[in-house]
Amino acid sequence: MSGPRPKAFDPNYDRAKKSTREERKTAKRLGGRTYSRSGGMPWSRHDPTTACGDLSTTELHIEHKRIEPDTKSIGVKRDWLRKVTVGAKRTMKIPAMAFHFEGAQGHTEDWLMLPMEVAERFLSALRED
Numbered sequence: 001m002s003g004p005r006p007k008a009f010d011p012n013y014d015r016a017k018k019s020t021r022e023e024r025k026t027a028k029r030l031g032g033r034t035y036s037r038s039g040g041m042p043w044s045r046h047d048p049t050t051a052c053g054d055l056s057t058t059e060l061h062i063e064h065k066r067i068e069p070d071t072k073s074i075g076v077k078r079d080w081l082r083k084v085t086v087g088a089k090r091t092m093k094i095p096a097m098a099f100h101f102e103g104a105q106g107h108t109e110d111w112l113m114l115p116m117e118v119a120e121r122f123l124s125a126l127r128e129d
Helices: 013-030 078-091 116-128
Strands: 060-067 094-101 110-113
Touching: 013 060, 013 094, 060 078, 078 094
Parallel strands: 060 094
Antiparallel strands: 094 110
């Protein structure tokens, strides 16, 4: 018997649900919102509304990554940076990447990565106060 399988039988379904939940939490913490259909489905891979990033705030355009508890390390892919930069230019916002380390021990679970020039301006503003 062939045909479409229910989502619950897809091995990535649980992981995708957890990622979506973490994207929503991050958006709420930063005062932003998630993009619908972020991550895109295979049939919408080239749809610009799904290719731009995962969430945004007034200032930031964010690509969000959730890292499983058993993952020892991650590498940042140039494609992720390219994707979020293109989306940020399209929306006239600052590109950023958010990382959520599920079940982190010895460090905070949530991290935000910004371009160096943005970090320099941020630190300069902090020092002026």
